[in-house]
Amino acid sequence: MRFLPYVLKSLWRHRARTALTVSGSAVALFVFSFVGAVRDGLARLTHGREAERTLVVFQANRFCPSTSRLPEDYARAIAKIDGVRDVVPIKVFMNNCRASLDLVVFHGVPAEKLRAARDLTLLSGDWAAFEGRADAALVGRALARRRGLSAGQRFSIGEVTVTVAGVFTAASAAEENFLYTHLDFLQRTRGLNSVGLVTQFEVLLTEGAEPQAVCRAVDAAFRDDRAATDTRPKGVFQAKAVGDLAELIGFAHYLGFACVGLVLALVATTTVMAVQDRVREHAVLQTLGFSGPLLFRLVLIESLLVSLAGGLVGVGAALAVLAGSGLAIGTEGVTVAFTASPGLAAVGMSVTAAVGLLAGLVPAWQAARAEIVASLRHV
Amino acid sequence: MPLVEIRNVTKQYRKGGQAITPLRDVSLDIERGDFVSLMGASGSGKTTLLNLIAGIDRPSSGQVVVDGTDVTRLSRTRLAHWRAAHVGYIFQLYNLIPVLTAYENVELPLLLLPLSAAERRKRVGIALDAVGLADRADHYPRQLSGGQEQRVGIARAVVADPVIVVADEPTGDLDAEMSEQVLHLLRRLNAELGTTFVMVTHDPKAAAVARRQVRLEKGELVEPGVVPAVRRA
Numbered sequence: 195m196r197f198l199p200y201v202l203k204s205l206w207r208h209r210a211r212t213a214l215t216v217s218g219s220a221v222a223l224f225v226f227s228f229v230g231a232v233r234d235g236l237a238r239l240t241h242g243r244e245a246e247r248t249l250v251v252f253q254a255n256r257f258c259p260s261t262s263r264l265p266e267d268y269a270r271a272i273a274k275i276d277g278v279r280d281v282v283p284i285k286v287f288m289n290n291c292r293a294s295l296d297l298v299v300f301h302g303v304p305a306e307k308l309r310a311a312r313d314l315t316l317l318s319g320d321w322a323a324f325e326g327r328a329d330a331a332l333v334g335r336a337l338a339r340r341r342g343l344s345a346g347q348r349f350s351i352g353e354v355t356v357t358v359a360g361v362f363t364a365a366s367a368a369e370e371n372f373l374y375t376h377l378d379f380l381q382r383t384r385g386l387n388s389v390g391l392v393t394q395f396e397v398l399l400t401e402g403a404e405p406q407a408v409c410r411a412v413d414a415a416f417r418d419d420r421a422a423t424d425t426r427p428k429g430v431f432q433a434k435a436v437g438d439l440a441e442l443i444g445f446a447h448y449l450g451f452a453c454v455g456l457v458l459a460l461v462a463t464t465t466v467m468a469v470q471d472r473v474r475e476h477a478v479l480q481t482l483g484f485s486g487p488l489l490f491r492l493v494l495i496e497s498l499l500v501s502l503a504g505g506l507v508g509v510g511a512a513l514a515v516l517a518g519s520g521l522a523i524g525t526e527g528v529t530v531a532f533t534a535s536p537g538l539a540a541v542g543m544s545v546t547a548a549v550g551l552l553a554g555l556v557p558a559w560q561a562a563r564a565e566i567v568a569s570l571r572h573v
Numbered sequence: 574m575p576l577v578e579i580r581n582v583t584k585q586y587r588k589g590g591q592a593i594t595p596l597r598d599v600s601l602d603i604e605r606g607d608f609v610s611l612m613g614a615s616g617s618g619k620t621t622l623l624n625l626i627a628g629i630d631r632p633s634s635g636q637v638v639v640d641g642t643d644v645t646r647l648s649r650t651r652l653a654h655w656r657a658a659h660v661g662y663i664f665q666l667y668n669l670i671p672v673l674t675a676y677e678n679v680e681l682p683l684l685l686l687p688l689s690a691a692e693r694r695k696r697v698g699i700a701l702d703a704v705g706l707a708d709r710a711d712h713y714p715r716q717l718s719g720g721q722e723q724r725v726g727i728a729r730a731v732v733a734d735p736v737i738v739v740a741d742e743p744t745g746d747l748d749a750e751m752s753e754q755v756l757h758l759l760r761r762l763n764a765e766l767g768t769t770f771v772m773v774t775h776d777p778k779a780a781a782v783a784r785r786q787v788r789l790e791k792g793e794l795v796e797p798g799v800v801p802a803v804r805r806a
Contacts, residue, residue: 196684197684199673199677200670200672200673200677200681203672203673204672206672207671207672474668475668475670478664478668478670479670480629480653481627481629481656481662482657482662482681482682482685483653483654483655483656483657483658483660483682483685484657484685485649485650485653485654486649486650486653487650488653488685566624566629566630567624567629567630570629570664570668
């Protein structure tokens with residue numbers, strides 16, 4: 195700590211260079227964190243208890259939710275299958291079936307099922323307002339932020355117009371991009387023509403039920419019925435729905451690595467230049483009694499501080515944008531939420547610290563091993 | 574027992590495939606509290622000898638013992654620790670750290686010693702006072718004249734109370750008036766602190782400040798009035 199003023203003043207000495215490096219690192223770490231947020235969002239969709247212990251029954255050989263039309267009375271038959279705790283019929287309506295950054299997905303769900311099956315916390319409005327009005331809708335926080343919606347407002351997509359009864363937050367970030375309305379309201383909406391039909395069923399399992407066995411049982415029950423079904427665990431269903439996006443997100447993973455490489459190159463260049471500029475100064479410090487290991491640490495701390503400053507700005511900005519924008523990308527009714535999380539911040543700052551230390555290793559070694567007499571002659 | 578014992582020291586290195594020997598079989602004792610000037614022409618080996626005494630260079634052969642420690646046998650890191658505790662170095666071109674104030678420059682050697690902040694503050698105050706720059710403590714090197722910079726350099730060299738202070742042409746970059754002031758300061762510090770001073774200079778006037786003058790020619794010690802060839806014979 196007693197050498198910190200010297201380290202900070204050394205960084206301040208070439209403040210334009212330091213600022214450029216910090217800003218370059220910040221941009222790269224902003225992108226890195228953003229990519230991380232997308233990957234996290236995808237992982238949350240496909241992993242976890244809900245993804246593995248909840249099934250989605252969809253019409254066989256259908257892809258976009260608007261093409262899946264299952265009889266609502268299937269719910270009764272599904273409920274009788276061993277291992278099924280509850281069945282939630284859902285009518286899905288959305289503004290776009292293709293990949294979009296502004297996907298608006300309506301989920302028509304019976305009010306009593308919605309309250310039981312979803313872990314929603316109202317930030318504004320109330321359940322009574324939702325239950326008491328046919329065209330009422332509960333809007334996820336991210337969607338409300340993106341579209342500027344608040345309780346009491348009316349909101350239309352195509353033929354569907356709803357009144358916002360409340361804004362909710364949910365345990366699942368992806369959920370916050372949905373809009374929940376009454377099932378029968380959505381079924382009766384002019385243009386949708388789907389009275390008695392739903393898009394899908396969500397099947398909640400009892401403890402100990404084997405998901406694959408229940409999937410097979412459901413599909414077997416309706417193989418020769420009016421519409422054959424395709425039942426999968428929710429995680430698998432969502433992974434399939436966002437399959438093309440997942441490939442893109444997988445590619446973006448390499449973009450994240452490239453950003454880390456960029457930060458490494460930037461910080462290493464700055465640190466190398468800082469050491470080369472101070473060959474004589476380091477020799478003076480050694481003459482005064484600064485040991486090689488101490489100089490090594492001082493250079494390493496300089497490199498670490500530059501990297502951490504870039505990380506704080508970049509990761510901080512990414513978290514702020516993610517938290518404030520409610521960004522999500524969606525396709526086929528499934529959304530991947532870009533969410534800020536403490537884990538993302540920890541990963542971002544850990545990578546920043548590791549890159550800072552790595553970038554400083556070679557110049558720190560050079561500074562520590564320099565011959566004093568030769569370095570004192572350095573101009 | 575002398576503070577510095579230099580025994581049969583030779584320094585040799587290769588440059589462009591050619592062997593250079595800046596010091597050849599030099600032996601010298603320096604007593605505690607002495608003020609010695611090392612004189613000689615450029616390339617005579619005086620700075621090399623000074624650097625060996627300061628422990629920032631190593632001889633190719635021979636022994637350099639300072640205050641009972643054979644500095645030629647210390648590892649790089651131990652030698653650095655030894656320098657921090659035992660040696661003060663005054664450079665010709667001052668070599669102050671430009672981003673640090675006069676106070677912070679003088680404090681640098683103390684950061685390496687187990688001293689409290691209060692103790693460091695006290696010692697820096699005394700050192701700056703001793704060189705007459707207490708009122709310039711907050712000034713950066715660029716805000717000081719050459720003579721003032723060198724006085725800060727001297728304060729930095731003596732602040733840790735080393736057993737020996739070495740000075741490499743301390744007046745080499747100063748005008749006559751400033752040189753006189755700096756030499757007077759060195760002589761005063763030697764007398765008041767009792768610290769041993771070894772000063773490299775090629776200026777006879779500067780050398781005259783010292784109590785003892787040692788002359789080097791072509792890497793060998795020369796007794797006053799004796800040329801190396803005659804001595805070897």
